[in-house]
């Protein structure tokens with residue numbers, strides 16, 4: 529992916545990405561002390577065209593991944609949401625030691641419902657986050673490119 533990497537302005541996010549990448553995915557690979565696994569999603573800035581790296585919870589089924597734009601139930605979508613909408617073909621996932629390119633699409637209706645259930649199973653706080661906000665939390669499905 530082309531573009532200059534711009535580390536997150538959020539310190540804990542930046543440190544998680546660094547630990548994850550520097551260890552080849554063997555460290556910094558869970559959300560704080562929950563023990564629940566995290567992936568690193570690389571996207572291309574919608575406006576800046578800079579490379580952005582975002583830790584997200586690992587929600588996976590049959591080799592595909594859900595990317596849940598929850599941002600802790602905040603009233604607005606996270607910025608990476610707009611990056612993926614603008615540049616869906618410039619997205620990579622690091623899952624543990626593996627890093628690969630993915631195709632990403634937003635899911636709606638029944639398909640979203642199925643992925644949402646998987647997401648809440650993997651990370652129960654997503655259900656609380658949805659209750660905190662009026663927006664419907666967007667869900668993308670990312671599939672490894674051949």
Ligand code: F42
Pocket residue numbers: 536537538540541544558559566572573574575576577578580582583584585596597598599600605606607608609610611
């Ligand atoms: N966030 C989630 O939404 N879902 C999760 O499952 C999740 C899990 C998770 C696990 C571990 C962890 O450490 C963090 C986790 N987070 C999760 C938080 C997540 O990593 C993000 O920090 C959060 O979702 C906020 O995303 P954000 O993209 O808004 O990030 C902010 C902090 C940020 O980096 N902003 C930058 C900035 O300079 O303000 C750049 C933002 C950016 O990409 N800008 C775009 C550009 O062009 O470069 C423009 C975007 C536009 O508006 O068009």
